[in-house]
Amino acid sequence: MQNTQLKSSNGVAMRIAIIGAGLSGLTAANSLKEYADVTIFEKYKEGGLAASYKNEEKDYWIEKFYHHCFRGDDALLKMIKKFKLSNKLVWKIARTGFAFEGKIYPLNTPFEILRYPFLSFFDKIRLALFTISSKKKNYREFDDYGVIEGIRDELGDKLLDEFFMPLLKSKFGENYSRVSYAWLLARVSIRSNRKYSGEELGYLRNGFQQLIERMAGEVEIEYSSPKISKNARFSINGKDYDAVIYTAPLPLLSDEVRYAANIPRIDYQSSVCALIGANGKITEDIYWTNIKDASVFGAIIEHTNFMPREDYGEDLIYLASYSTPDSELFNAPEEELKKLYLKELKRYGFKEENINWIKIFKAKYSGPIFEKAYLKKVTEYRTSLENFYIAGMTSPPNYPERSMNGSIKAGLEVAEVVKRDFGFA
Ligand SMILES: Cc1cc2nc3c(=O)[nH]c(=O)nc-3n(C[C@H](O)[C@H](O)[C@H](O)COP(=O)(O)OP(=O)(O)OC[C@H]3O[C@@H](n4cnc5c(N)ncnc54)[C@H](O)[C@@H]3O)c2cc1C
DSSP states (O other): OOSOOOBOTTSOBOEEEEEOOSHHHHHHHHHHTTTSEEEEEESOTTOSTTOEEEETTTTEEEESSOOOBOTTOHHHHHHHHHTTOGGGEEEEEEOEEEEETTEEEEOOSHHHHHHOTTSOHHHHHHHHHHHHHHTTSOGGGGTTSBHHHHHHHHHOHHHIIIIIHHHHHHHHGGGGGGBBHHHHHHIIIIIOOEETTEEEEEEETTOTHHHHHHHHHTSEEEESOOOEEESSSEEETTEEESEEEEOSOGGGSOHHHHHHHTOOOOOEEEEEEEEEEESSOSSSSOSEEEEOSSOSOSEEEEGGGTSOGGGTTSEEEEEEEEEOTTSHHHHSOHHHHHHHHHHHHGGGTOOGGGEEEEEEEEEEEEEEOOBTTGGGGOOOSBOSSTTEEEOSTTSGGGSSSOOHHHHHHHHHHHHHHHHHHTTOO
16 A cells, blocks of 8 residues: 555544654554654664664774674565665674683584583584474473573583573573573574584674664654653644554553553563774684673674674674673673773783773663563553554564564564554555
């Protein structure tokens, strides 16, 4: 349907407010703009979790938090095509490693895996069989089952302690023991696309910023943090709206609206990420190193071991930590965090004099904790508050792991629901 803006009896177009200009909000706005008068309200100029930082001196954009995509990210790949960026999409083997006692071990090819000294041959075979069997499991059936119990029952204590524990701590910080086994099974079965020499990942060369900019360029965005009130219609910043689609983190929703919309309480984790511009690498060719040592960061992500260094004129390294919004780590001052990160980075042979600059990025609500029995908390698009919709990281396509693809899908799906409810489709 083209140019079918629905008008009410007084000839005024239907008005829809979208809260949040992340990928969910931008997608919903682009899908609805030909049917209604759509305004996005965004609190921060820099945007959502997939937003980028601009290095003005060297003139490039880089995600504040490392981002890559997967072959199965159908909605994201379609969006990239729609906004004419397919020529920028690249697929590469992203090499991974494990760091222990200051040494980094590559873990990609069968030979590297066989050589890894901290697991027995038998455990390595069990791990390979686990990867194959996970793909056949319906992960939803394991929603009520804890990840620790699941790994222990299926693979034993040694693999749990020596292999999975560092990965879980790296991904969920102090919340790791709350996580559902469904999360791990889904992660292994949906997302791993292993080739002989490692996992294949995708990236939009020169940054996902390009997609976000094009999506944002097609819609109206008002930068403010609106207060929503509901009478016959919704009132936001002095204007009336027929429907509201809320895509920001749920803990930021006012109690009044949350209660009326019957939104469950969902605990979120937070992210702290150091991004370093440097003249020098930590490893020769590893993109993602999981840290087995006790450390303030759980992973080192060497972006320029994935994308060409020439695109940036320097090496780019992320140090990633997950935590909770009220944790000491999340609330520590930036200068303290920088010192802490650099001190620990030295353990892996990285010299401080190689650093050009370092920035700390924080996201207070960086994703729901996919805890046991989380399926009951997945938010449907329609809520019990009439014409108030929820879409984003807690929506069905983002279970049991949130992603750019999941948020784009949530934006598309909520738009379909709104179209149906308002008779647009
Ligand atoms: C460290 C990290 C690494 C990641 N890596 C990957 C990856 O490799 N691949 C992948 O696919 N995904 C990755 N993700 C996940 C991905 O970025 C998110 O799932 C996705 O971007 C979420 O989009 P969204 O629109 O649902 O939410 P958000 O991006 O959170 O958008 C919500 C928007 O609401 C705005 N907002 C908040 N409060 C208000 C308010 N009061 N009023 C108005 N607006 C408000 C926010 O500023 C934000 O722009 C990563 C995330 C993090 C944190």
